[in-house]
Every structure is written in C-alpha cells, then in structure tokens.
Amino acid sequence: MKHNQVVIHNKVEIVEDGDDIVWAMDEHYRLTAFNSSFKARLKLENLGDAQRGMDLKKIYNGGGFFNPCKQGCERALKRYATTSKHTFEDNGEIVVHEFSFQPFMNSSGEVVGCCIWQKDITQEVDNNHRLRESERKYREAQEVADVGHWNWDMVKNEITWSDQLFRIFGQDPKTFEANYESLMGIIHPDDRKAFDEDVTQSIEERSQHDITHRIVINNGKIRYVHQKGKAFYNEDGQPVRMSGTTQDVTREVLSNRQIVEQNNELQNFVRIISHNLRSPISNLLMLSKIYEWGKDETNDDIVKKIENTTEALDQTIKDLHLSLSLKSADREKFREVAFADVMKEVEGLLSEEIIKNKATIKTDFSQVDTVFAAKSYVANIFYNLILNAINYTKKGVPPIVQITSEQNEDSIVLKFVDNGIGMELTPEKERKIFDMYGRLSGATEGKGFGLYLVKTQVEAMGGKIEVDSELDIGTTFIITFYKSN
Structure with a gap:
C-alpha cells in the first residue's frame, strides 16, 4: 500500500503557479499529494490542515466546495477519466469551477488512486457567454x-x-x-x-x-x-x-427605378400639358393686346383680370419648364468657378436693391476661392440667396450678408449668413421653404420660387443645401459641394 502512495506522489505534478488546485489520493481516499492552493482551500472551507494520509471521504461528504469530488473520484477509481463543471457562490458572486478526475494505475494496470485538478473558469465561461451573446x-x-x-x-x-x-x-x-x-x-x-x-x-x-x-x-x-x-x-x-x-438592395433598386419611371412620366405629363396650354394662352394674351381699351369700364376691368390671370398661368408654365431643365446638370460643362467673379456679376445685377436697402455684403473666400461646377448655376445660387437676405431684412435695420467658404477633406462648404427677421424653424417649415412657391413669410412680395431653384440647382450639381434660422436673429444657408461628385 505504501508503494502505491509513493507511485501516486511521484506522478502528480504539483502546480504552484496560479490558483489551480491539485491533489491526489489512493484507492482508499487517503490524501497522497497536494499543492499549496489545495491547502489554502481546505482552510478556507474550515476543514482543517492538509496532511498526507488524511481521509478525504469526510471532506467529500461534507458538501460545499468539495462535494463534486465524491462522484468524480468514484468514476476515476473505476478507470473513467471525467471532467465536470460546478457553480458556487463565492463572496456573494457566482463562480464556475471545472474539476478533472484522472485515474492512476500501477505497472500491473491496477488502479491505485486518482489525481484531481480544479480550476476557476468563471472568466472563461463569462467570455463564452459574451461571445455567444455578441454573435447572437x-x-x-x-x-x-x-x-x-x-x-x-x-x-x-x-x-x-x-x-x-x-x-x-x-x-x-x-x-x-x-x-x-x-x-x-x-x-x-x-x-x-x-x-x-x-x-x-x-x-x-x-x-x-x-x-x-x-x-x-x-x-x-x-x-x-x-x-x-x-x-x-x-x-x-x-x-x-x-x-x-x-x-x-432589391427593394431600394426597384423603388428607385419606380421613382425614375414616375418622374419621367410626370415630366412627360408636364410637357404635354404645357404644350397643349401654350396655344390658348398665347391666343388670350394676343386678344388682350388688340382689345380696345377705354370704351367700357366694366369690360376693361374684366379683360384686365383675364389678362393678369393668363400672364400668371403663362409664368407658371415657364417655371415648370425651367424646373425640369434644372433637374440635371451636364458635368462635361463643369469648370472651376471663381467665387469672386460670381460675386462681381451678382453685385452688378443687385446693385439697385443693395443701394436701396443700404445692404452690406461681406465675403471671405480665403480658405477656398473656387468650386468645380456650372457657373450659371453658382451665379443663380448667389443671386437668389443674397436677394432673399435683402427681402427678409428687419424693419429699420440695414441688411448685412456674410458669405464664407470652407475647405473640408471631401467637400467645399458655402455659408450665407444674414441678420434678417429669421424664423422659428421646424422640420416642416424647413421642407416647405424649399418647395416650389414655398415662402418664408407672407410679409414680402415674390412667389417663393427662388429657394426652390437654388435647391434644385445645388442638387443637380450633386450637392445639398441646409438652413438654420432663429427668430429676430437671422438665417444661415449652408451649401455643400462634394468633391467626389
């Protein structure tokens, strides 16, 4: 019997590094070898001091930490190496430990004992749970x-x-x-x-x-x-x-295709309607020109109203044609457009409004002074946004418009900042002011067609326009031109 204990002791690898607990016993459940972690655990469970030759059956039957060892050792002594996982509560936390039971045999093939290796796998289990949860x-x-x-x-x-x-x-x-x-x-x-x-x-x-x-x-x-x-x-x-x-992306592709088809149908519809209306509109306008004014005041008033309505309808048809023509831009005609050149042209066109309203236009194109685009579109954008700032000025306050450019990694940004009346901007109002005939307010003249054209031309060049406004403070229009487009 003593020889068997020596065999077990010599074969057990006493692990001192780390927190793994290793011990061995003979076929009579007597302790034959152990490491310091086993000794410390025995004391922690108030099971006395570890000594070779001590009876482990009492420890296994005592429950608690060593309770899983009873069944595992029984199987090991019957030549079955087993591994099992057990959950414990340790200092208020749930921990998982793995127990491995390995039989020992002598040179004659007889089982003379077993070795037990225990390790804390809580972190490993948690990692596996987190990995499975992440995968899910x-x-x-x-x-x-x-x-x-x-x-x-x-x-x-x-x-x-x-x-x-x-x-x-x-x-x-x-x-x-x-x-x-x-x-x-x-x-x-x-x-x-x-x-x-x-x-x-x-x-x-x-x-x-x-x-x-x-x-x-x-x-x-x-x-x-x-x-x-x-x-x-x-x-x-x-x-x-x-x-x-x-x-x-099947749904997106088919939806986009449907939108394109509907847009083409709408454009064809507009062209057909405008073509069919062109002749009667021209006839009505011609009749108003040959009408003999001054003979009948009542008739004059009726004809004048007909003429005004016909002219408004004619302008609407022209606006629709212009809108359709601006929906796309020919990039082959794009070139580097200098902001300073555009400003010179626009200030000339708006000179009367600028002088009349004592407006001040400030520009800073020091970061970037050109953009690859269609010059006529850029000029129209400057024209409408500056005119919009002048039209929506506060009463008694000369309008000030500040135009700046910014160079970003993938874009060029233009900002038009004014000191006008501003507005309480909601998502619905932001959408509406860029609609055809959308208006910031009803306090000024004009159809509100300018911002629609600006948005249409910006998007035709692959850019986007945003607006930020505060009541009685002013409005800022932000235009982004993407370099990759």
Whole structure:
C-alpha cells in the first residue's frame, strides 16, 4: 500500500503557479499529494490542515466546495477519466469551477488512486457567454439589415458565408459548396463579366471591391445585391484572401427605378400639358393686346383680370419648364468657378436693391476661392440667396450678408449668413421653404420660387443645401459641394 502512495506522489505534478488546485489520493481516499492552493482551500472551507494520509471521504461528504469530488473520484477509481463543471457562490458572486478526475494505475494496470485538478473558469465561461451573446446580436443585426458577410480563401478557393448570406443567396448551407465558380453561377449571366472585372481590378489595384449586381436564386427570382470587399496579401505581396459584405438592395433598386419611371412620366405629363396650354394662352394674351381699351369700364376691368390671370398661368408654365431643365446638370460643362467673379456679376445685377436697402455684403473666400461646377448655376445660387437676405431684412435695420467658404477633406462648404427677421424653424417649415412657391413669410412680395431653384440647382450639381434660422436673429444657408461628385 505504501508503494502505491509513493507511485501516486511521484506522478502528480504539483502546480504552484496560479490558483489551480491539485491533489491526489489512493484507492482508499487517503490524501497522497497536494499543492499549496489545495491547502489554502481546505482552510478556507474550515476543514482543517492538509496532511498526507488524511481521509478525504469526510471532506467529500461534507458538501460545499468539495462535494463534486465524491462522484468524480468514484468514476476515476473505476478507470473513467471525467471532467465536470460546478457553480458556487463565492463572496456573494457566482463562480464556475471545472474539476478533472484522472485515474492512476500501477505497472500491473491496477488502479491505485486518482489525481484531481480544479480550476476557476468563471472568466472563461463569462467570455463564452459574451461571445455567444455578441454573435447572437450580430446575427440579428445582419437579419434586420439584410446583410451578410463573407470570406474568400483564394489559396483553397473556398468561400465562407454567414447564415444571413445563405438566406440572401437562397442557398442551403448543408448542400451548397461555396467557391468562386459556384458564386459566379448564382450571379445573373448579364452581370458576371462586370462582377469578375470588378473583383480583378480590386485585387490588382488594391482598391475596394464595390458593385451592385443581380443574382438568380433557386426559384428563378431575381434579386439585387450590393457587394463590398477588400483583398489581403501575404509577405510577398500575393493576394491570399478577400472578405466583405453583401446586402440585399432589391427593394431600394426597384423603388428607385419606380421613382425614375414616375418622374419621367410626370415630366412627360408636364410637357404635354404645357404644350397643349401654350396655344390658348398665347391666343388670350394676343386678344388682350388688340382689345380696345377705354370704351367700357366694366369690360376693361374684366379683360384686365383675364389678362393678369393668363400672364400668371403663362409664368407658371415657364417655371415648370425651367424646373425640369434644372433637374440635371451636364458635368462635361463643369469648370472651376471663381467665387469672386460670381460675386462681381451678382453685385452688378443687385446693385439697385443693395443701394436701396443700404445692404452690406461681406465675403471671405480665403480658405477656398473656387468650386468645380456650372457657373450659371453658382451665379443663380448667389443671386437668389443674397436677394432673399435683402427681402427678409428687419424693419429699420440695414441688411448685412456674410458669405464664407470652407475647405473640408471631401467637400467645399458655402455659408450665407444674414441678420434678417429669421424664423422659428421646424422640420416642416424647413421642407416647405424649399418647395416650389414655398415662402418664408407672407410679409414680402415674390412667389417663393427662388429657394426652390437654388435647391434644385445645388442638387443637380450633386450637392445639398441646409438652413438654420432663429427668430429676430437671422438665417444661415449652408451649401455643400462634394468633391467626389
């Protein structure tokens, strides 16, 4: 028996580093070896001082921390190595410990004892829980956004898809073998060449893979997907893998297509209506010119009202034509437009209004003095925003308009700041003032067509316009021209 205890003691690795608890016993449950962590735990559980030869059955039957050892040691003495996890409350916190039971056998193959290794795996369990929770949320986010991720191992020609990506492509993860060739088989035949060229260009030029294309899923249904990715290279500069995301954009593409079709139909409708109205409007205006005025006061008044109404209708038709013509801009005609040159032209056009209202126009184009755009559009933007500031000035206060430019990494920003009447700006009012015939107030003359034209021309050049206003303080119009457009 003493020989067996020596065998166990010699084979047990006494672990002193870290907090793991290691001890060993013989087949009679007598303690044969232990480390300092075991000794400290025994004292912590008020089970006395650890001594070789002590009976461990009483400790195992006592419950608490060592209770899991009873069943584990019984199985180990029957030649079954086992591992189990147990949860405890330690200083008010829930902890998880792992117990490993390993049988010891002598040279004759007889079980002469076992070794028990215990370690605190609370942090590991928490990390696993957090990882699973993170993965769950990530899967939910992909499902909500209808976007999946992928990774292409170029060396093995294997593509790994997320669960959502299998759903987007209408494939069964149990039967579909994802590689480049099988992916090309899903892509619409008319889009394969463009897709392959984009992938090749991305790899060769180390640029981003970014393309929207069609796929044909198993039932023959066509979907549109937006795919973005990036290639990665080894130490020799050879591409080894590519990863990215794929999003189902079918709804957006079809919606945009419908909007374009509806817009084209609307434009055709406007052209037809305006063409059909042009002749009767011209006839009415011509009749008013040949009418003999002064013979009948009542008739004069009626004809005058007809003439005014006809002229207003004629101007509306012209405004519609102008609006349609400004919806798009020919970038081939864009050039560098100097803000100072535009200001010189606009000040000449508005000289009468500026003098009459004692207006002051201040400019600062020191950060950036040009923009790549259509000069006529830029001039019209300056003209309408300055005129708008003059028209909406406070009574008895000379208008001051400050125009500044800013240079950003991806854009050029123009700001038109005035000291006018301002307004309590709500989202609805902000939208309304840029509508055709929208008005900031009814206190001034004009149709409110100017801001609509400004917004139309800014957007036609790929920019955007925003407004910030405060009642009795003034209004600021912010125009952003994007360099990438």
